[in-house]
Amino acid sequence: MKNSVKITTFSRILDLFYPCYCKGCGKFGYVFCHRCYFYNSRYNPPFSTKNDEDFNQILVSGLKEGVLEELVKDYKYHSRRHYAPVFGGILNETIKRVGELGEKTVIVPLPTALKHIRLRGFDHIDAIAREFSRLSGFPVLKVLERAFDTVQVGSSNEERKKQARRAYRVSREDFERFLDNFSEVDLRKTHFLLVDDVWTTGASMRAAGKVLKGELIRRGIKLKDIKISAIVILKNNGYEFN
Numbered sequence: 001m002k003n004s005v006k007i008t009t010f011s012r013i014l015d016l017f018y019p020c021y022c023k024g025c026g027k028f029g030y031v032f033c034h035r036c037y038f039y040n041s042r043y044n045p046p047f048s049t050k051n052d053e054d055f056n057q058i059l060v061s062g063l064k065e066g067v068l069e070e071l072v073k074d075y076k077y078h079s080r081r082h083y084a085p086v087f088g089g090i091l092n093e094t095i096k097r098v099g100e101l102g103e104k105t106v107i108v109p110l111p112t113a114l115k116h117i118r119l120r121g122f123d124h125i126d127a128i129a130r131e132f133s134r135l136s137g138f139p140v141l142k143v144l145e146r147a148f149d150t151v152q153v154g155s156s157n158e159e160r161k162k163q164a165r166r167a168y169r170v171s172r173e174d175f176e177r178f179l180d181n182f183s184e185v186d187l188r189k190t191h192f193l194l195v196d197d198v199w200t201t202g203a204s205m206r207a208a209g210k211v212l213k214g215e216l217i218r219r220g221i222k223l224k225d226i227k228i229s230a231i232v233i234l235k236n237n238g239y240e241f242n
């Protein structure tokens with residue numbers, strides 16, 4: 001853990017000096033300038049589905065292509081932590097445009113593999129969730145944990161599903177702490193919004209949703225009152241969600 005803290009501090013220092021140019025047009029001083037943002041959201045607009053068995057709504061900021069895809073790749077694989085506010089803004093625009101969540105929403109970030117946090121020097125989903133929370137005003141309920149630390153990339157579809165089903169668990173201690181801090185939260189009226197960066201097969205999201213649902217049932221919330229939705233920045237091509 002000590003090592004990962006060191007990397008984090010070092011990348012923070014780098015961020016301060018890292019010159020940023022718009023990923024779309026190269027304009028200095030922007031990660032994603034207004035012009036490119038509006039151009040992208042016109043040609044690769046956010047969309048959602050409501051006909052899903054696991055979620056009330058699945059919200060997607062755009063298809064996995066073009067500048068949006070480049071931004072996510074850079075953020076994840078080149079540790080550009082200063083992109084996090086851009087993604088927070090993109091998710092916030094997505095819920096404004098296609099979301100049907102209501103005011104009593106809480107953001108639930110999908111937990112990142114520890115191996116990836118160490119490699120990147122920061123938790124890329126947690127950083128997005130915090131920026132998204134700052135802009136939307138929705139609190140972050142960070143209760144999902146990885147039950148074990150496997151990484152999905154490279155596994156077959158069936159294997160991914162199998163792994164995902166056992167991958168998550170709820171930290172009850174963190175759940176209690178959240179409820180202590182946000183005493184106004186009524187779980188029966190809350191819309192839970194799971195956040196991840198990319199929807200590939202949906203196996204992670206679905207598994208995380210099921211674990212959260214199980215915990216809410218355990219806490220006495222009736223199935224008909226449970227509202228869980230999912231939001232991602234990117235989805236692979238096509239509008240099917242399986």
Ligand SMILES: [Zn+2]
Binds near residue numbers: 026027032
């Ligand atoms: Zn631009």
